[in-house]
Each structure stands twice: as C-alpha cells, then as structure tokens.
Amino acid sequence: MRPLRITMEGFASFTDRTVIDLTDVDLFALEGRTGAGKSSVIDAITFALYGRAHRYDARQVSPLLSQSCGTGFVALEFSVGDTVWRAVRVLARTKTSANTKEARLERVREDGSGKVEAASPRSVTDRVGEILGLDFDQFCKVVVLPQGAFAEFLRSTGKERADLLVEILGVDIYRVMGSAARVRNKAAQGRVDIAHARLEPLEGATPEAIKAVHAEIKGYEAADGLLAEAADDLDAIKARGTVAAQERDTATADVDAVAALAIPAGVGTLAAEAAAAKDRIGVADKARREAVAASDALESALAGMPALDRMQRVVDLRAGYQRMVEQGVALKGKAETAAQEADNAQMALDEAERVVVEAREAHEVLRATGHAHRLLAGLHAGDDCPTCQRPLDTDPAVPADDEIAAAAKLLADAEQARKAASAGRDTKVREHAALGARLTAARDEAMRAKTDVAEAEEAIPAPLRDDPGALSAALTERRAAQQQWEAARGRVRQADAALDRARSDAETLNESLASAWKAIDAARDTVSRLGAPALAREDLGADWKMLLDWAGEIMPVLTATKAAAEAKIDKVSQEYRARRQRLVEDLSAIGIHLRTDIKEDPAAAVSRVRTDAAGRIARLRADAERAEALREEVTDAQSDVELTKEVGDLLASKGFERWLIDRVVARLVVTASARLKELSGGQYSLTTDDAGEFAVIDHVNADSVRTAKSLSGGETFLTALALALALSDHVAAHSTQGTKIEALILDEGFGTLDADTLDTVAVAIEELGQSGKQVGIISHVRELTERIPHRILVTRGHDGSKATMQPSALQAA
Numbered sequence: 001m002r003p004l005r006i007t008m009e010g011f012a013s014f015t016d017r018t019v020i021d022l023t024d025v026d027l028f029a030l031e032g033r034t035g036a037g038k039s040s041v042i043d044a045i046t047f048a049l050y051g052r053a054h055r056y057d058a059r060q061v062s063p064l065l066s067q068s069c070g071t072g073f074v075a076l077e078f079s080v081g082d083t084v085w086r087a088v089r090v091l092a093r094t095k096t097s098a099n100t101k102e103a104r105l106e107r108v109r110e111d112g113s114g115k116v117e118a119a120s121p122r123s124v125t126d127r128v129g130e131i132l133g134l135d136f137d138q139f140c141k142v143v144v145l146p147q148g149a150f151a152e153f154l155r156s157t158g159k160e161r162a163d164l165l166v167e168i169l170g171v172d173i174y175r176v177m178g179s180a181a182r183v184r185n186k187a188a189q190g191r192v193d194i195a196h197a198r199l200e201p202l203e204g205a206t207p208e209a210i211k212a213v214h215a216e217i218k219g220y221e222a223a224d225g226l227l228a229e230a231a232d233d234l235d236a237i238k239a240r241g242t243v244a245a246q247e248r249d250t251a252t253a254d255v256d257a258v259a260a261l262a263i264p265a266g267v268g269t270l271a272a273e274a275a276a277a278k279d280r281i282g283v284a285d286k287a288r289r290e291a292v293a294a295s296d297a298l299e300s301a302l303a304g305m306p307a308l309d310r311m312q313r314v315v316d317l318r319a320g321y322q323r324m325v326e327q328g329v330a331l332k333g334k335a336e337t338a339a340q341e342a343d344n345a346q347m348a349l350d351e352a353e354r355v356v357v358e359a360r361e362a363h364e365v366l367r368a369t370g371h372a373h374r375l376l377a378g379l380h381a382g383d384d385c386p387t388c389q390r391p392l393d394t395d396p397a398v399p400a401d402d403e404i405a406a407a408a409k410l411l412a413d414a415e416q417a418r419k420a421a422s423a424g425r426d427t428k429v430r431e432h433a434a435l436g437a438r439l440t441a442a443r444d445e446a447m448r449a450k451t452d453v454a455e456a457e458e459a460i461p462a463p464l465r466d467d468p469g470a471l472s473a474a475l476t477e478r479r480a481a482q483q484q485w486e487a488a489r490g491r492v493r494q495a496d497a498a499l500d501r502a503r504s505d506a507e508t509l510n511e512s513l514a515s516a517w518k519a520i521d522a523a524r525d526t527v528s529r530l531g532a533p534a535l536a537r538e539d540l541g542a543d544w545k546m547l548l549d550w551a552g553e554i555m556p557v558l559t560a561t562k563a564a565a566e567a568k569i570d571k572v573s574q575e576y577r578a579r580r581q582r583l584v585e586d587l588s589a590i591g592i593h594l595r596t597d598i599k600e601d602p603a604a605a606v607s608r609v610r611t612d613a614a615g616r617i618a619r620l621r622a623d624a625e626r627a628e629a630l631r632e633e634v635t636d637a638q639s640d641v642e643l644t645k646e647v648g649d650l651l652a653s654k655g656f657e658r659w660l661i662d663r664v665v666a667r668l669v670v671t672a673s674a675r676l677k678e679l680s681g682g683q684y685s686l687t688t689d690d691a692g693e694f695a696v697i698d699h700v701n702a703d704s705v706r707t708a709k710s711l712s713g714g715e716t717f718l719t720a721l722a723l724a725l726a727l728s729d730h731v732a733a734h735s736t737q738g739t740k741i742e743a744l745i746l747d748e749g750f751g752t753l754d755a756d757t758l759d760t761v762a763v764a765i766e767e768l769g770q771s772g773k774q775v776g777i778i779s780h781v782r783e784l785t786e787r788i789p790h791r792i793l794v795t796r797g798h799d800g801s802k803a804t805m806q807p808s809a810l811q812a813a
Helices: 039-049 120-132 136-143 147-155 160-170 173-202 208-258 267-303 310-374 401-457 468-530 540-589 603-652 654-679 713-732 755-768
Strands: 002-009 018-021 028-029 070-078 083-093 098-108 116-117 684-688 695-699 705-706 743-746 774-779 790-797 800-807
Touching: 002 039, 018 800, 028 039, 039 083, 039 120, 039 136, 039 774, 039 790, 098 120, 098 684, 116 120, 136 743, 147 208, 147 713, 147 800, 173 603, 173 654, 208 267, 208 468, 208 540, 208 603, 208 755, 267 468, 267 540, 267 790, 310 468, 468 540, 468 743, 540 603, 654 684, 654 713, 654 755, 684 713, 695 713, 713 743, 755 774
Parallel strands: 028 774, 028 790, 743 774
Antiparallel strands: 002 018, 002 070, 070 083, 083 098, 098 116, 684 695, 695 705, 790 800
16 A cells, blocks of 8 residues: 555645655655644545544544635545555544544545445445455554654563553454454353253154154044034035025015005105196196296387497596596696797806806806916016016906816806706606697597597487487487396296296106106015905005005015024924934044034044144154253253353453464564664664563674663664554454555654754655655654655645645756
8 A cells, every 4th residue: 555645725734736756756745834734635645545543532523624625625646566556534523522523445446536435434444445355453553653752662671561452453452352252152152051941842853752643643534424424414404495495485575564564654645746747747838838938029119219339438438538638638638838948048058057167257257367377476567577578567367276176166166067967958848749649549549539429429320429418318228128127037947947846846757757667566566475465556646555454454464474484493403413413523523622612523533633633743743853952052052151151251351362472473573673773774683682682693793782771872773664664564464455555754853853863864764765655754853754755745834734845955066
C-alpha cells in the first residue's frame, strides 16, 4: 500500500482545497510549527480509508470538520500492487454535531475515471480492510510508527516490554479466545445435558415394544367378520326405515300443504276498486280535453298580436339611443372646456418663454459688464484705459458678484417655470385630444344605434312606430295574453298528469286482481292430488271459501296418517340401535372400544385402532432412531466439552502469554538485528543478554556487547528504528491478506537530538528511503528536514492551514 495523492477541503484546519501529490515521492518530510496541521494530514489518510482518526474516538467526527465550513471532504488515491484506488468521504454539519454524509471507494482506470466498488461509510471501511488486510488499529501501528515508544521499549524492563507488546500486537485476543473457549465449554455441556434430557423419554423405544404392538394388531383380525355380519343386518333395518320415512314425509307434506291454505287480505274488495279506477279515467280524460281547448283558443289569439320580442327590442333600442345622445352632449361640454384649458396653458407657456429670454439677456449683460470691469480693477481717475490708452475721467464701477448670481438664479427659475408650463400645456393638449376621440366615437355609436332603432321599427306594425303610448299598451296587452296562455298550458299538463295517474292506478288494480286469481290457482295446485274441488271462477271470495271448507274436512284424516308413519319409524329405530349396540359389545370383547366423546362408527373405530397401532410402531421406530442419534450427539458434545475445557484452561494461564511474548521478542530480535545491521552499515546487530534485556553487538569493536542504556542518541535511534520496522513487518505479515505496506511515517521527537545524532538519524532515514518504501517524517527540526528530497511545509494562518511542496537544500544545490 502506497499513498499517491491526498486532497482535503473543509477538513480539520485545512479550510481551503489542498492537494498533496506524493506520486513518485520516496522520501518526504512534513515540516511545520506545533499546531500547524501536520498531524491532520495523517488524520486525512486514516479518515479516507477507515472513517476515523487515531487522535479521536471512533464516533467523533465533528472535530475533523473545519469550524467555518458546513461541509468538507477528503480524497486519498493509493496503490496496492499495480492497482490504483481512490477513497472519498464527505463530512456534513448537523444541528448538534457532524456526520459522514457520503463515502465511496473507486478502482481508478487508466483515464483517471473510477469504477465504484463501495458506496457507503461501512462498506468502504470493510472493503479497505479486505484490500489491505489490516484493520484501523493495525494500519496505524504499521504505517505510523510511534518511534518514541520504541526507544522506551528498547530500554524497558521485561514487564514493561510485555505490556507494550500486548498493547501494540493485540495479544489480548488470546484472553478473549480463552473466554470464548470457556463460553463454548458451557454451551457444549448444555448440549450434553439437553441431549440426555431428550433421550430419557425415548428409552421405551425397544424391539420388545414393537413386537407387542404387532401382536395387538393380529388380535384385531376378528373385527372384519363382526363388521360384515352386522352390516347385513343393519342394511335390512335401514331399508325398512327408509320406507317408513318416505311414508312419514309424504303425510307430513300433505298436512303442511293443507294447513298452509289461507285467503290473502283484501281479496274481497279488489273487483270494486278496479271498477272505480276505470270511472276515474273517464273523468280525467274529459278534464284534459277541456284544458286543451282553452289553451288552443288562447294560442290562436296570440298569433294575431305583434311579436313580444320585436316590440321589446324597439323599446330597448330607443332607450339605448337616448342614453348615447345624452352622453354625447356631456362629452361635447367637456371637450370645449378642455380646449379652453389647452389655450390657457399655451398662453402660460408663451409668457414663461418670454420671461426666460429677458432673464437670459439680463444675465449675459451682467456677465459681460463684470468681465470688462475686472480689467479695470485697481484703476482710478487719471489712469490710462487698457483698451483705448486714454486717461479715465472717473473711477470705474465694477458690478458686485452677488448681482450676477442673482441674475443667474432668476434665469434658472424662469427656465424651470418654462419647463413646468410646457408639461402643463402638453397634458392639456392630450386631455383635449382624448376627449375629442371619445366624442367622435360616441357620435358614431349614436348613429349606429339610430340605424338599429329604424331597422327594429320596420318589424312592428306602423301604428305603433310613431305612438310610444300605443306601443307600450300593445306590449302590456301582449304580455298579459302570453301569461294567460302559459297558465292554460300549465292546466293541460296537470290534466295529463291526473289522467296518467288514473290509468296507472287502474293498471295496478287489474294486475293485483290477476295475481289474486293466480294465487288461488297455485294454492289449489298444492292440494289437487288430495281431491281438492274445482274453482267456479266467477267470484274470487266464494272460490276461496269453498277451498277452505274442504281443507277443514280432510285435515283429521291426514293427521292420523302422519301419526301412524311416525310410530312405524320409532320401532325401526329401536331395532337399529339394539343391533349396533350388540356390535359395539362384540368389538369391545376383542379390545376395540368406540370413543365416548363423539358418536364414532364401528368401522371407523376398527380403522382407527389399526392406524393407531401402525402409528405407534412407526413412532417407536422413529424414537429408536432419534435415541441413537442423540447418543451420538452426546458423544460429540462430550468431546467438545473436553476440548474447550482444555483450551480454556490453557489460555487462562499467564504462562501462555509470557511464552507467546517471548517468541515474538525472539523473532523481533532476529528481524530487527538484520535491519540494524543494514542501517548501520554492518557495524551493529541486536541481541538479548542473559537477563533477557536488549543489547547491541558492536562488530567494529571486536563484537563487544553493550547494553541498551549505554547507547548514544544516534545509536539509540537506529536500534529503536530497527525494532519499529521489525514490528511493522510482523504486524503486516500477520494481516489477513499479507498486503505489502510500502509506506512508513516516522513521528519521532527529533527536537531533542544533538547535531551528531541528527546526522546519524538523517543518514539512516536516507538509506531507509532507498529501500523501496515510501518514507515520511514529521518534524519541525529544520536541520533534519532540509536533508529530505521533498519537504511539505505546513503553515497555519487566520484562514486555516496550507501545505506546499518546498525545494530542499539538496534540490537547491
């Protein structure tokens, strides 16, 4: 993993858009004062990848959003092998805090565009973890090396070293594993107990129990003969019972049919009501003919009168023409007044222009006089005139400046008055023109109205045209006649409605009478098989009385027949119950008992007990199989109990953690020794003494062994750096993907080192930068950063932090 480009805006102290391009940069330094924003660059890398910064709690996002910004974003382009990725996260402020509004991870194509592979904060973090094989904590330990901690680690005691390794390597995972093993042990023991509990009720599923059920089934074979014999007897009894039931049903139907005979209400008056309805039709028809005759007479009278709408049109047009004439007279007066006002306005304008001319002439005279007199200023009587060269008779008089100013003001006032008079004249001229146009339009409209009146008068009789009184009387007479005719038409409609109602009532009564005859016919049909008398069909009421008298005579005979049939059914039912009871007793004798909670058929009982026995055999066999499976489950669960107990007991021991830490230290010494030898040009290598403390072998001085506490500042830095790199490689090697980490950022307190030690540190960092890794340091020590090929200067002002690539002293040389 190698960072290529960091883009920030509205992030931490970087308010404006800032781009740090690390493409083709192997060794760089983040330089700046304390608080300038150097650590925010590292926060941008971890936030783009994992959505959090090491300095803040995982849920704290608001400190990463610039205080003056509502939104902010970070984009990190990085390479893994030959693949380039782009991680982007966007911050947004909420009412009380801030959150990650948007996140995406893109695979960058050759043309710079991106293919989105994750599009939510959680999915981006998970995908980054898959690509790098490192979680957030592992990434911070592998890429950002806490060098100060490793200098302490180098000189620490065994317990301090173990505590630091537990924190950095996450060795406490084995404690978690031990706890998990003990939890699984309890779960496995629970499975054993549950299996035993489930096995206990299955102990009765044995081969002997299955044989006993088979013997029980064999004893049911006699039931088939008992069922067959009883079926023949019961079928014969049922046949007799069916005949008796048919006789009972026929008798019941006859009794019910005769009992249902009843005369409907109102049958006796239907004929009289139908005759009365026929009479009402005649009366209504006569009234309608009289109303139609009266309406026709009025309509004929109307036809001989002038048309109502034509007379009304003449009256309306004459009134409209009169209104137009009156409006024209009024407009003419207004137009004459406007013309007079326009003439007065023109006269006022002429007067204003005259005043302007006089004021301008007076002003020009005073200006000219004042100019000439200024040439004579300072001269007195007897002095030569500068114009004619002759002596002056008297002292020259020079007009005062305030006289010229007063003349200028009079001119300005006159011009302003002329402008106002001109505007007033224009307004009056426009008003006069508008009134003239309205008067012309009114006259034209009045002429058209007069023509319309003449045309409308042609449509009415001549006597009415010249006599308004006659026209008004004719109009009143025509309206009265119209109202009389409309009233007559209303009486015709009322007569039509009355006739329709009379006909409808008569039709309804006739239908009711026909229905009443159909009803008595239907009633007789229901009892005709019993010898009901024929209907005379002359008097509906008399026919109903005859039918009901016959019903009273035959009802006792029908009732007696029904009672005899019911007695016969009772006798057959007793025989059937006795034969069925004998069958039930025979089945009970061979162990087949009918259910008492429901009425169960004997054949169904035989089928039930056989099915039940077969089911018991199937259940016994299934129980036997389940019992065998549970015994195997107990065996497997017991194995888990023993295994998890052993693992839990082992990981619960402090000796395991010490053993693991010792193995890690041994591997670190081997890897760090190789690194130290490489960084020191073969002079030093790392080992441990008999007490398990770190020591350095000085190969230049006869392989002398020196304790870590005796090392100089430069030697301590080289040794601590070698240990840090070894631990970084160890963490990366144990990641899920084994991704090669090609970037390291050294956050060391370089400010406390002397000049010789700084030189040693600089040489070591330069050699580390040539090892194929991208190496960055965070420092404000100028003597060290000037030796780095690429310097990123981080500054902070009132508008936020800036990061600019600065040429180093090496590049300048």
